[in-house]
Amino acid sequence: MGFSKEEKTRRILRGFKTVFFLITMVISFLVFSAPVFFVIADALLPTALLSASIPPSSSSLLKTLCSHFSNYDFRYSLIDIPLISIIRSAVIICVYSFCDGPKLSRGPYLGITMICSVSSLFFVSLKASFVFNSSKEGSAMEAALFICSFGFAIAHMIVAYRTSCRERRKLLVYKIDIEAISACKNGFPRYQKILQDERVK
Numbered sequence: 001m002g003f004s005k006e007e008k009t010r011r012i013l014r015g016f017k018t019v020f021f022l023i024t025m026v027i028s029f030l031v032f033s034a035p036v037f038f039v040i041a042d043a044l045l046p047t048a049l050l051s052a053s054i055p056p057s058s059s060s061l062l063k064t065l066c067s068h069f070s071n072y073d074f075r076y077s078l079i080d081i082p083l084i085s086i087i088r089s090a091v092i093i094c095v096y097s098f099c100d101g102p103k104l105s106r107g108p109y110l111g112i113t114m115i116c117s118v119s120s121l122f123f124v125s126l127k128a129s130f131v132f133n134s135s136k137e138g139s140a141m142e143a144a145l146f147i148c149s150f151g152f153a154i155a156h157m158i159v160a161y162r163t164s165c166r167e168r169r170k171l172l173v174y175k176i177d178i179e180a181i182s183a184c185k186n187g188f189p190r191y192q193k194i195l196q197d198e199r200v201k
Contacts, residue, residue: 034163035093035096036093038159039089039092039093039096040089042085042152042155042156043085043089043090046082046148046149046152049141049144049145050145053139053141053145074127074130075130075131078131078142080127081127081145081146081149084120084123084124084149085120088117088120088152088153091112092112095109095112095113096109104164109160110164113156113157113159114157114160116156117157118153120149120153121153124146124153131146
């Protein structure tokens with residue numbers, strides 16, 4: 001049994017509305033969970049890039065990491081880039097989880113995120129100058145590792161600032177609502193008193 005033209009058009013429109021609604025919900029979820037999303041990505045992606053840049057060997061991962069730590073040199077080693085990302089992510093997510101609305105608006109979350117991101121940017125910039133000056137040709141994985149660390153540091157600052165602005169707007173709306181309720185509570189008794197005076201007269 002076939003559908004009429006109007007029925008098909010209605011079904012197509014309903015499908016487009018459903019897809020649009022789902023996309024809007026996903027975007028809203030990503031916006032509100034952006035701090036957590038970027039923290040997880042910041043902790044995992046640089047580590048994955050470093051493991052991809054390490055040539056495969058017969059030794060275990062733990063032995064490989066131990067050898068990187070024992071032979072650490074600031075000018076050549078890259079093991080500290082993922083460590084910086086993990087420490088930065090751990091500090092930011094701890095502060096974010098312990099902060100409520102007022103503290104997210106202009107409190108520790110924004111300040112500590114800015115401090116962690118700026119200090120990690122300074123460290124990574126200094127290290128990049130040594131790594132790419134000492135080795136004439138840096139591999140694509142090394143460049144991607146540095147770009148990833150730079151990008152996540154900047155992304156953390158942007159997300160923290162936008163979260164702070166959003167919470168500030170929420171507090172402003174809440175303050176306006178409280179003031180409106182207080183004004184109504186203060187205004188209604190006067191109105192009742194005026195009505196009683198008029199009745200007495």
